[in-house]
Amino acid sequence: MRISRLTRVSRVSRAIAASATLAAVASMSLAQAPADSSNPLLKPSTLPLQYPAFDKIADTHFGPALDAGMAEQLAEVEAIANNPAAATFDxxxxxxxxxxxxxxxxSTVLFSLLGADTNPARQKLQAEYATKLAAHSDAISLNAKLFARLQALHAQRDKLGLDTESVRLIERYQRNFVRAGAQLDEAQKTRIKAINAEMATLSTRFxxxxxxxxxxSALVVDKAEQLDGLTPDQIAGAAAAAKARKLEGKYVIALLNTTGQPYLNQLNDRALRERLYKASVARGSRGNNFDNTAIVARVATLRAERAALLGYATHADYVLQVETAKTPQAVNDLLGKLAPAAVASAKREAAELQAIIDKEQAAKKQPSFKLEAWDWSLYSEKLRAEKYGFDESQLKPYLELKNVLENGVFYAAGQLYGLKFKQRGDLPVYHPSVTVYDVYNADGSQLAIFIADMYSRPSKRGGAWMNAYVQQNKLNGTLPVVANHLNIPPPAAGQPTLLTWDEVTTLFHEFGHALHGMFSNVMFPSFAGTSVPRDFVEYPSQVNEMWASWPSVLANYAKHHKTGEPMPKALLEKMAAAKKFNQGFATTEYLAASLLDQRWHQLKAVDVPTADQVMAFEAKALKDAGVDFSPVPPRYRTPYFSHIMGGYSAGYYAYIWSEVLDANTVAWFHANGGLKRENGDKFRATLLSRGGAEDAMVLFGKLVGHAPKIEPLLEKRGLVTAK
Structure with a gap:
């Protein structure tokens, strides 16, 4: 969906868990260069807040720095494990x-660049270091002497006179080492190491x-008339993309890593829409060099085997034990409760779209056709126009990127938290389109540095996400350097970047993650920023989406990019009336992907399908879950479902789980006066600043004053009356 992050548990397990978590995003190293003082990765950056010196970091620096870093940490860990003194907290x-x-x-810089601006050298590093980092992880988490010290501290943790955050840190270390296999016998540990190494390699390949x-798979179009429905700027962009591929006179439509694709809501040529859709859904299962079906089957088998070795029924049981959901049954219950209402709503929406198709074809005196997945976006825009009197094209002139960011996203943060932002041009960036801002508290003290990387490019992975280059923690005395990444198609040269409403919402969403990282106020690196359960991390970011349509915020940024005129009141009112429009589709496509994730990870190893059965398994899983409605495919199909090959395996449900908390919190904001400093200060102090230092659901309860209720979510998505 909208975020991909590195799972953060502790400094040791963060750095060493590259096999399962980090290597799925990236790994490392190129030809070896001397590990000398000229390597900027061997020491903290001297730039403000230890901001990375991107202009001085070369690809050849990563390998030596990683090798030196692993050797350094192993020496540090050996010294801890072999310390003759009795184990103490310090x-x-x-x-x-x-x-x-x-x-x-x-690793932080490399992982981040592999996602944001990869190249063949970095991909070579990724493949080369995947197994090395997996082995490094295991060398620490399976160190028997180290684990014995952790066990001793864990047994007496309540008698050490420590504060609650320190006691929680002991518990976190002990839990993470047990979950890594520290209590297994030597033969089992050997097998765990082999599994981790193989999964690291497979995740990288995937x-x-x-x-x-x-x-x-980018779509090549021969004639401009086939692009009827696109704006002149979009057509010019497609021509420029073709020229960049040495396809003069043609047009290229780039793909994103989702099932739905840009321009399906605009293209009038039905045959071209079908081509675009089918190119998207065929990815990863076409029998070519990029086919991922064998990787999927193998990874699912290895995950199930590892879970069994660690004493869990399935990989989902293993993953969910440390989430707020706790069990697969709890996830199944929520998804099962929502799916029938969502599909029923989607079918009602489909009937309305079919009626538009029938009416339109009759007016042309042509035979009608059955609504298909490649028709949905186009005809839903027509339905929006018919029902509410506007479509996406009417909004975009009022949604220019820089204005939305600075006068919308930043403005809301200023109103709610007193933050101030100042763009700076003196810090190096890894791509010319990246911008950097200093972030200040209301009292003028620096809070963080924020990096905005908004545009799609061939070197950037799909989706939208937040990451931290430097995390706040009092132990090391560091303040945050955080980044947001989106995949907004770049405009033609000299043209403004005009956003869709979904892109506006994504901008606010990702900044919610950035706030979670920037407001961190904890002692230990393990608990910094977004170091919270996966099914909780999306919650604060989803709350931040509410300010995108908050009247005073919207009025501050929704201004015509040429004239500066505010968005007409009538259009604002139409937008508000259309809030629940198309929610059957949106909920169903998301739930289909979430249910698919659970089906894969609730398998035992003996039940995992073979590579040639992967797509049939997917079809049956969707049918059995009651979400096999062909006009609404899953947001991601298995062979390009990158979330679940990385840190969100058995965890894609987290967005809807978090949305329950989000809907409750939005209701709390409304009940307490909305966009007020008092509310922002409480949200910051009670929840956003605490990271993982306290139990996630305790933090939620402290804020809203009650246990989560599902009714606000049903109301928000318009599913209350769905049957």
């Missing part, structure tokens, strides 16, 4: 928190295949 836990800083620094095929 000589064991704090020492582990301080370890691995070189490795963390180098993600590289997805990116390569997104670029390879």
């Amino acid at each position: 000589n064991t836990i704090v020492a582990l928190e301080r370890s691995g800083r070189t490795l963390s620094r180098a 993600n590289q295949n997805v990116l390569a095929e997104v670029n390879d």
Whole structure:
């Protein structure tokens, strides 16, 4: 959906868990260069807040820095494990928190660049270091002497006179080491190591295949008239994309890594829409060099086998034990409760779209056709226009990117939290389209540095996400450097970047993650920023979406990019009336992907299908879950479902789970006066600043004052009366 993040548990397990979590996003190193003082990754950056010196970091620096970082951390861990003194919080836990800083620094920059601006050299590094980092992870988490010290501290944690955050940190370390296999016998540990190494390699291959095929599958169009429905600027952009591929006189429509594609809501040529849709859904399963079906089957098998070795029924049981959902049954119950209402709503929407098709074809005196997945976006825009009197094209002139960011996203943060932003041009960036801002508290003190990377490009993975280059923590005395990444199609040269409403919402959403990272106020790196359960991390960012349509915020940024005129009141009112429009589709496509994720990860190893059965398994899983409605395909199909090959395996449900909390919190904001400093200050102090230092659901309860209720979510998505 809208975020991909590195799972953060502790400094040690963050840096060493590259096998399962980080290597899915990236890994490392090129030809070896001397590991000397000229390597900027071997020491903290001297730029403000340790902002990365992108202009000085070369690809050849990563390998030596990673090798040095792993060696350094292993030496640090060996010293901790073999310390003759009895285990104490300082000589064991704090020492582990301080370890691995070189490795963390180098891996953070590389992982981030692999997502935001990859190249063949970095991809080579990714493949080369996947298994090395997996082995490094295992060397620490399966260290028997180290685990014995953790166990000793865990047994007496309540008698050490520590504060609650420190006790929680002991518990987190002990839990993470157990879940990594620290209590297994030697034969089992050997097998875990082999599984982790193989999964690291497979995850890297999967993600590289997805990116390569997104670029390879771009649609080539021969004639401009086939692009009827696109704006002149969009057609010019497609021509420029073709020229860049040395296809002069043709037009190229780039793909995104979702089932739905840009321009399906505009293209009038039905045959071209069908081509675009089918090019999208065929990715990863066409028997070409990018086919991911064998990787999917193997990874599902390995995950199930590892879960069994660790004492869990399935991979989903393993994953969900540490989430707020706790069990697969809890997830199944929520998804099962929502799916029938969502599909029923989608079918009612489909009937309305079919009626428009029938009426339109009759007016042309042509035979009608059955609504298909490649028709939905176009005809839903026509239905929106018919029902509410506007379509997406009427909104876009009022939604210019820089204005939305600075006078919308930043403005809301200023009103709610007193933040101030100042763009700076003196810090190096890894791509010319990236912008950088200093972020200040209301009292003028610096809070963070914010990096905005908004545009799609062939070197960037799909989707939208937040990451932290530097995390706040009092132990090391660091303040945050955080980044937001979107995939907005770049405009033709000299033209403004005009957003869709979904892109506006995504901008607010991702900044919600950025706020979670920037407001962090914890002692230990393990708990910094978004280091919370996966099914909780989306919650604060979804709350931040509410300000996109808040009247005073919308009025501040929704202004015509040429004239500066505000969006007409009538159009604003129409937007408000259309809030629940197309929610049957949106909910069904999301739930289909979430249910598919659960079906894959609730399998035992013996039940995992073979590569040639992957797509049949997907079809049956959707049918059995009651979400096999062909006009509404899953947001992601299995072979390009990057979320679940990375940190969100058995966790894609997290968005809707978090949305329950979000809907409750939006209701709390409304009940308490909305966009007010008092509300923002409470949200910041009670929840956003605490990271993982307290139990996630305790933080939620402290804020809203009651347990989560599902009714606000049903109301928000217009599913209350759906049958």
